[in-house]
Amino acid sequence: MATFLHRLGRLSFRRRRLVALLWAVALAVCALAAAKAPTAPEDAFSMPGTESQKAFDLLDRRFPGGNADAADARIVFVAPEGQKITAGPNRAAVKRVVADVADGPQVRTVLDPFALAGAVSENGTTAYATVAFTAVPAELTDAATDALRDAAEAGQRAGLTVEMGGTALAPESELGGATEVIGLVAAAVVLLVTFGSLVAAGLPLLTAVVGVGIGAASIVAVGMSTTTVTLALMLGIAVGIDYALFIVSRYRTERAEGHTAEEAAARATGTAGSAVVFAGLTVVIALAGLSVVGIPILTKMGVAAASTVVVAVLVALTLLPALLGFFPRAVLPRAARKERPGGGEHHGGEHHGGERPSRKRPRADRPALGVRWARAVVRRPLAVLVLAVLGLGLISLPALDLRLGMPGDEAQPTSTTQRRAYDALADGFGPGFNGPLTVVVDAKGAADPKAAADRAGKRLAATGGVTAVTPAAFNEAGDTAVLTVVPATGPSSGATAELVHDIRGTARGLAADTGATMLVTGTTAVNIDLAQKVNESLPAYLALVVGLAFLLLMLVFRSLLVPLKAALGFLLSVAAAFGTIVATFQWGWFADVLGIEQTGPVVSLMPIFLIGVVFGLAMDYEVFLVTRMREAYVHGERPGAAVVTGFRHSARVVGAAAVIMIAVFAGFVGMTDPMIKMVGVGLAAAVFFDAFVVRMTLVPAVLALLGDRAWSLPGWLARVLPEVDVEGEALNRPAPERQPAPEPVRV
Template identity: 55%
Template structure:
């Protein structure tokens, strides 16, 4: 079927190209008319913090809980106080530029005893908007910047932070550098400008369609910019690789057939592997929907859509473009003689001789190396890095530091206590009992005055911890407060919940941590089942799954060492170490699984093909490795370059995912697939391809090796066969 699709795309190249250009034009039009990604905080149904937020929205309907906010921090010159008449006038004048805005609901200036520090040198003003952060206009943001500018001009130090400032993620020059490196690798691999440019061109078209599609759907589906960036990152990487596999197989098939037949065989063989590998990535990413985190599900589906587009491009647009230059994609020597080009000196066969000579030593050494790198993963701590993780060049980071220095680190991440006093005889006294209990808890600096709803049956308190939002002591404090709650609630005759940004991050981290092991188990089970069908072997899937685990945990080890422990943090632009973002590990599992299966399929399918054609097990390993290793190495280098470029992104999640994927691809391609796989297959010998007879009869047959193409082409030559151009 895929062979016929490849020949059809080759013959009807103009029609295929026209369809993709129409798809691109439609995506552009939809994206232009859409509102684009939104800035929404991740929600997670079923956790206490989320339930408390929902209770606030129900009992305080006029509180605009989803409205954007901003904080303006002011610091008086040395030796002065903000309460002086001159400085107070400066602040009032600055805030006047904000308070008159049409979107502003309330402006609370700095006041002694609350938002001005004990020494009087530092204070902050709170700005609340009537609209959520995606709807904050540029005019409102400009007003904030003007207020800060006026305070600075008058001699004060002024910075700002808050959700109203968020404007999205910017592209980094390093991301473009990754594409440039991919172009160089393709040129070195193929030795032809056309062959090198074709995968880049098709990948850019595919990722443009998918990224613009995500952009158009982001508003109605309430997706954040991270969904689009993930789709861009993954779509670009797999798009280049999938197209390269088809082009490489087309060049091989031109030795023994005309261009149209070569296109059909390339799509029928390499395209089969592309379709299978892409399916594994899509299933793993779509499987993120079952974790129970809506924002993670949206990111997974957006990235899965980008992979689907990349597969369709490789199966249709690539053979169509090959039809325009079937000879130009060949190496120069092959174009001159039309025969097989002499084999260049390669490290593939010497490397195979080394691996196959000492397979047990190689296996133990490779596994030990990855296990050692994975050790930091045992100390993984999840959370949500906030403004503290931003560069010091950004005003949000400077505002964070100023507040932490003046009021303590916990002031940047206060806890919100929602007290439901409907069943209490004296709600105010009951709320006071709760406040006294929290105030007496070690690790709590202060507890605010209670704010009641109009009915007087629900109150909100603010508790300031002594530790920062991402500090492990803050998580311990939340656990302590919740552990003491049953006794306090029973004595006061109320119920209460602890929420706030910090508590929400802690609850999300816990739920993600609990979902990680089940999700990994599902992914591993899926990997074993799919590879069992493709390779019709018991040991190949088991080996692939174990290799995937080694690559995954080694990559997590690097992430923990860099972002949590601070190793080489300065080189990667990590300003402050802290917990790993809650969504990152489970997102990494879904993506790394698909990429690991990519290399497994592309490498082992050629070994399986050689063994199916009668070669002994060891010869099949050498033959398959020689045929596929060069392309797998090039694909891995391209992915490392693309993902490594995204490690320079501003968004912390994208930075972590970019570095994690770059490391995972390196470990999986070079250590696991190109080293451990042939070593383990050598140890297993003929047993590597063993499958029980009953299981063989039950499993469906998948022709990844393209054997049916040989049978089909052994018949009469089709009348429409075109001669090579």
């Protein structure tokens, strides 16, 4: 591996103009293809195999012409204090608003609250009108939403409180724009401080932008929706910067040891580049493993992001060495850049570009912080190990109370009309009114469909936790009925989830009595099924990604204990991240500081998403940090000294990479969308715990305790496993194919 990548790095350095041109052409072609590609429709959310999805599919077949995905809105009217919404002037104002909305573009129907049973609260102060549109939310025009808002403002001018909710007014995603810019600025600052060179700081940013640009443009060009681009952008920037950061750092180290620019670039690609390949493979494993969950949109996001990671690896292995050929001295530290170019060099007398490498200079200053920390850990490994594990375990305790769900309008800030509409409906009709359940009765096999639907309604009304059941509405064929059930509790309440399971239990009795089947669906039921599906998939997903990564790391480090330690450390950091999320978003710790308006369940997809992203980044840090330790050990250093040497070469760079990622993810905390805020807190916490507590504390402590055993492998297994030589040992052995080639003739 190292030898092949060494040749690739040398070739890219020498043919830098051609390599740079090819990548520029690839970026231009992908961008042009993306620009010409038709706008892809947003991916419809589906969960094959769940009852809620079966009910949706049944509705599509039995109620042709309907559009379950079409946008909707709910306009809530509240009378002035001390008045009734049914009073003459207030009733007239409501009817004017309803008429104005009905005349708006893309509106299919508007249900007048005074003509609809149950649309006025029992105390007469609150009413609501339901608006159905002809288009899905993503295809609603500004004119349609503006007309809705204008009508509401007319009602407010008449003295009513008018608020609106529904999918038509769903807040736009904030994953984009300023957040990525802030992340890139933070990355630039950290890189500049780390390298002390504008060019050295700029190259990782440039290669990351090229890689993510090609990856994202390719995703759009092949017809995937913009939803799938989100994860690809986030991870593409993250790994693109990380991979280039480690290769540039290794290049500077090789130059300091006296190698020419060309040989240093080739060696950096052969050694750090080998680590990039295996780190990238672990990320691809984690992303491809998302298909285990069985949610198509999640599978698409994983495949799209994995392809972007592959592009980032290829960019780091080819374009980066080519760019180093354009700026061989500009990426070096300031002291090295001040040396006079010219003169000879060793390692075969290679001399390209009329320059001389920097020479090592004795330093009288104290060791770097990373070295001092590694020495301290190696001196007291057991105490450090116990303290770190106890600390992470304590932070993980809240995770035992993890509840999954999909926060709705109740989690929005009180400054939004969606949240105020939610509160007004809860006050006027009860908390369960915001999360009604749709019950579909398939009476095709029943002798008397109407009688079966009536019996279903009576069974539902008698179920504990149900406050209201609407009359059955049949399709034209008369074989399928739809009933709406209003729970007594809110949509994110655990009692509502229990109610859904109770109703599904009742369905078995209905089938036995009448031959009709009953299915529960609706947004609330979908969210409950999603949480259950994720819970059931988590063990399989963890086993897959951790198991495959264990095999991959065993191949890289030729050890059983190092991969085991890496996997257990990852589980500790993820558990601590879950504990942080639960304490913050469920229990409300530091809620005011973070601007969290309402506590509630953790977003259902958050565990899978967090595990996939953090696993990839964690294995990046593991491979880059431990590879340098193994390299020192293979070259003859004792285990404790090898740990310190690994920190001397990698700790600063790994720390910088982690700080960049924390800064990028922390940028999401300032967003108003509660889901995005949760993503920011969870990922920032996970990267912090994994990089600084697990990789930089637990790893050296465990390796110091294990000693030589950490790098041992049973003889039979050592003979079976192929030698991949990530440390670049082959680069230090004379070989005919590695003799310096003559300088190519320039024309």
